[in-house]
Amino acid sequence: MEKNIWRLMLVALVAVGLSACSGDANANGGDEAADAAPAQAEVTAAPEAEMEMAEADAMPQELPEGVTEAMIEEGKGIYSGAGICMSCHGPAGEGIPNLGANLVDDEWIHIDGSYEQIVENIMSGVTAQESSSGVPMPAKGGTAITDDQVKAVAAYVWTLSQ
């Protein structure tokens, strides 16, 4: 009889002990999960925030100084309009053999491809002696476009090779 009571007490103690332990374990596990969740959120959120900042920083820097999106849009119209660039360089700037050079690749014959040099090239043109085909490019393509229009079409030409 005495033996049975001890056994019962032992079972009760073990049961209490177990439930206390598992209670603790749950509480701890819960705390860890709660701690881990915000930490993980921070880890995943941080690169996105950095990327957004990098993009925001990169956007204005991508365009050469003095060039705006509006100029590029205007220049696109001048390229196939008042500037008649397309008549020698092709509708998409792909070039026309023995006439205007390819403007979409990153190989340049007369300049280094920088926005400044594209402006200068359009302003002064290419002489027959300089031209690889012997065909000259008249200053401003032989048109009466303004200096601002030259800058705009140069901005557009600059984007073609990027």
Ligand code: HEC
């Ligand atoms: C009458 C034909 C003609 C017209 C119009 C013309 N170009 Fe050209 N362009 C040329 C020729 C020819 C070259 C020199 C190609 C060569 O050396 O092979 C040239 C060269 C260039 C280059 C230098 C390319 C390089 O690889 O160094 C740029 C930039 C350029 N033209 C832009 C323009 C723009 C912009 C317009 C419009 C405003 C224009 N051109 C109008 C014929 C023309």
